Amino acid sequence: MKKIDQVCIIDDDPTHIFITKKYVELSGLVENIMIYKNGKEAYDHLKAIFTASEKLPEIILLDLNMPIWDGWQFLEEFIKIPIKSKINIFILTSSVSATDKIQAEKFNLNGNYLVKPIAFSEIKTIFSTL
Secondary structure (H helix, E strand, C coil): CCCEEEEEEECCCHHHHHHHHHHHHHHCCEEEEEEECCHHHHHHHHHHHHHCCCCCCCEEEECCCCCCCCHHHHHHHHCCCCCCCCCEEEEEECCCCHHHHHHHHHCCCHHHEEECCCCHHHHHHHHHCC
16 A cells, blocks of 8 residues: 555544544555644644645544634635645534535545544544555
8 A cells, every 4th residue: 555645634623633543554555644723723824834845644534612712613714725745634423414415426436425423443444545
């Protein structure tokens, strides 16, 4: 499997951040992990990285229900950045709402919709598909 330079976790729940980060580390396939606690913080930092022509993450694991900016607000703004490189976004949420799954389809993320808690096997599957 190919090594991944950077993975970005956007989530406000410390328990899920810990679990997801640990699974990403255990995969042995990721060099760096970026962690943001809400969509606004993530957007601001990722836009600054893009503006500075630095390397953006190859994978974003995005929670939906967060304070300040939720995952949907992040996506609405993030897709406006004219990024040329491929970034694989996976929704990682506790929401099993049909409305959220329909919303994910609008961003072409219906196949990338994972319900927490994530299993180590799901992380390995995500990384093996890249």
